[in-house]
Amino acid sequence: MIVLASLVCWGLALLGHGLLQPKIRRLLHVGDGRRGMLRVMRLGLPLVALAVSARLDMPLAILVWVGTFSVGGLLAGGALAAVAVYRRGGC
Known part of the structure; x- marks a missing residue:
């Protein structure tokens, strides 16, 4: 649940960025x-x-925070690309 919450936070932050x-x-x-x-x-x-x-325990906490940043960035970029294709009438 902690990983999911961190992933959602990072995804929304990077989507806003x-x-x-x-x-x-x-x-x-x-x-x-x-x-x-x-x-x-x-x-x-x-x-x-x-x-x-x-x-979480400290070494694991840093790994989760940095790891969810990476996955959140991929999800945010994918969402922005999908919306851009949809808005252009692609799919």
């Missing part, structure tokens, strides 16, 4: 609203993931 990028915003036709909330997500959710992971 991606949505702050001008090129992604152009591709997805996203307006300029809610940038402040995305910045807070990008800063706060990795810290929440660290706090959740810290409930």
